[in-house]
Each structure stands twice: as C-alpha cells, then as structure tokens.
Amino acid sequence: MSESLKLSYTVDGGDFVSAGKASEGVKRTLKSIGIDPAVIRRIAIAMYEGEINMVIHASGGTAEIEILEDKITIVLQDKGPGIEDIEKAMQEGFTTATAAIRELGFGAGMGLPNMKRYSDELKVESTVGVGTTVYLSFNV
Amino acid sequence: MKVSQIAPLIDADTVVAGDGKKEVSSVYAGDFLSRVMGKAPADCIWLTVMANVNVAGVAVLAEIPAIVLCEGVKPDEMLVQKCLSENIALFTTQKSVYECCKLL
Numbered sequence A: 001m002s003e004s005l006k007l008s009y010t011v012d013g014g015d016f017v018s019a020g021k022a023s024e025g026v027k028r029t030l031k032s033i034g035i036d037p038a039v040i041r042r043i044a045i046a047m048y049e050g051e052i053n054m055v056i057h058a059s060g061g062t063a064e065i066e067i068l069e070d071k072i073t074i075v076l077q078d079k080g081p082g083i084e085d086i087e088k089a090m091q092e093g094f095t096t097a098t099a100a101i102r103e104l105g106f107g108a109g110m111g112l113p114n115m116k117r118y119s120d121e122l123k124v125e126s127t128v129g130v131g132t133t134v135y136l137s138f139n140v
Numbered sequence B: 001m002k003v004s005q006i007a008p009l010i011d012a013d014t015v016v017a018g019d020g021k022k023e024v025s026s027v028y029a030g031d032f033l034s035r036v037m038g039k040a041p042a043d044c045i046w047l048t049v050m051a052n053v054n055v056a057g058v059a060v061l062a063e064i065p066a067i068v069l070c071e072g073v074k075p076d077e078m079l080v081q082k083c084l085s086e087n088i089a090l091f092t093t094q095k096s097v098y099e100c101c102k103l104l
Helices: A021-032 A037-057 A099-103 A111-118 B003-009 B033-039 B053-061 B077-086 B097-103
Strands: A005-012 A060-067 A071-078 A121-127 A131-139 B013-016 B026-029 B044-048 B066-069 B089-092
Touching: A005 A021, A005 A037, A021 A037, A021 A060, A021 B053, A037 A060, A037 A071, A037 A111, A037 A131, A037 B033, A037 B053, A111 A121, A111 B033, B003 B066, B003 B089, B013 B077, B026 B097, B033 B053, B044 B097, B053 B066, B053 B077, B077 B089
Parallel strands: B026 B044, B044 B066, B066 B089
Antiparallel strands: A005 A060, A060 A071, A071 A131, A121 A131, B013 B089
C-alpha cells in the first residue's frame, strides 16, 4: 500500500439501533483488504466502544479511520459534555450512564478500559462543556 | 462442538440456525455488553438474558457465532433480523444460565 486508505463516519446520538454501523463497516473493509482477523477483532471492539460512548454521552460524533501500512488509527470526536475526570473514567466499572442505558446492557463502565485493552495506543483529550477526542492506534 | 449441536444439549429452540458447521470452543455468560466484549473469547457460545438488537452487534464484532437467550427470554424482532443477516445462530431456552453452563 503506497497511499493510506481513509474512512469517515458520522455517528448519530441516542440511536441504539443503528449504533455499531460504523464499527461494522470498518470491520468489513479491513476484512476485504486482508488484515489479520485477530487484529480486526481488537479494532472492531475498541471502535464499537467509542461509538457507543458517543451515542450514550455525546449525542453523536464523527469517526475518522486511517489505514496505513504498519498501523491503523481511529479518531473519535464529539461535541458532548466532556469527561470530568479521565483517570476515573479509565477505571473498570466506573460509569455515569443512567439506569435506562444500563437496562439496554450498556454503561458497564468498561468502554474506555476496553479501548485501552484492545488498542496499542490510546489517547483521550477532553474539555468539559466542549467535547472529547479519542485517538486509537493499532499496529498491523 | 459445532453450532448445530448446541440446541439439543440445552433443550433450546432454534430461532436462527446460523453457521451450523462453525466450531465453538468455549462458553461465556454475561449481560453487560462491554463485559462480553472485554472478556468473551472469539468462537464462544454466549449465554445471556439480554435480547435487544445490540446483542447481535456485539456478537458480530467479537466473532461470537452463537447466542443463547436463557430463562425463557424472547428475542426482539430486530435481534432476529440481524442474526439472520449476519448468519449468527440464535437459540432460546427455558433453562437458567447456570443450567446451560453445566450442560454445555
């Protein structure tokens, strides 16, 4: 691959039915270009967590994916309420999701921890009242 | 064990047959979707009482070929449709999660 391949998605907020469309699209693309299935699984799950976070907390956002020769990067950006304490949000089980969200099976407080678990690099930038940007990188 | 061999073991009804020839190598039980994505291995049988469409979304992304809805839980229609389109097996059983774990 001499040039990078870029994908771009808009994630709708509050829509739990179509949530995951972007991650599934990325998964299909990576499969079609022959990326290692184990790597695809890590990417798909990490990105889904990010997508769900934007649906739950931020009334949606955008996902930009870049596929390079040696790595795949994902930037998830939203204009949501921001994260007050990123360190706390990184702890397994910490959640600010409502009971209604938890009844759907989301809001277990595993979103960012799973993104960290499955990515090779995770960076979270957030400003309360402005929004959050999550950078994920995967070595391939 | 193959996906097609699951139903008789736990007295399950087959809602979606999925890929019957697919080998499953373990069982994971859980309802919080992120827990499942964090801990369930690929190619497992997933036992749960969650029945919304996101269950199939998680199965697709986590490479889970078979979902069992335990304790008499019925799938919502969108879950069934998504399992059909993604070729994921979907079973329902009256048995508890614990009983299914024992029997599988």
